[in-house]
Amino acid sequence: MNYWEVLYTAADNVGVNTTDIGPKLGMSRGYISAAKAKGAIPSVSNAARFLGACGYALCAVPDDDIPESALVINDSKQ
Numbered sequence: 001m002n003y004w005e006v007l008y009t010a011a012d013n014v015g016v017n018t019t020d021i022g023p024k025l026g027m028s029r030g031y032i033s034a035a036k037a038k039g040a041i042p043s044v045s046n047a048a049r050f051l052g053a054c055g056y057a058l059c060a061v062p063d064d065d066i067p068e069s070a071l072v073i074n075d076s077k078q
Helices: 003-014 018-024 031-038 044-052
Strands: none
Touching (some): 003 018, 003 044, 018 031
C-alpha cells in the first residue's frame, strides 16, 4: 500500500474519520484530503502524528519480522 492507503485503512480500522484527524493535530479538517489530492508525501514526523491519531505507531522492522497485523507502506509513489 502507499502512504495514503495505509492512513485511510488505519483510520477505518479504528472507526476514525480522516476529516477528524487534522483538527486533533492543529490542522484544518480538509488537510488530509487536500494533501492526498495534491499528491503530497508527508514528512516522517507528520506520518507518525497522523497514524498516531488512529492508534497506530510508525516503526521500522526487518522484513522478516513484520507482523501480519502491520500496515506496510511499500510504495514510494503516491
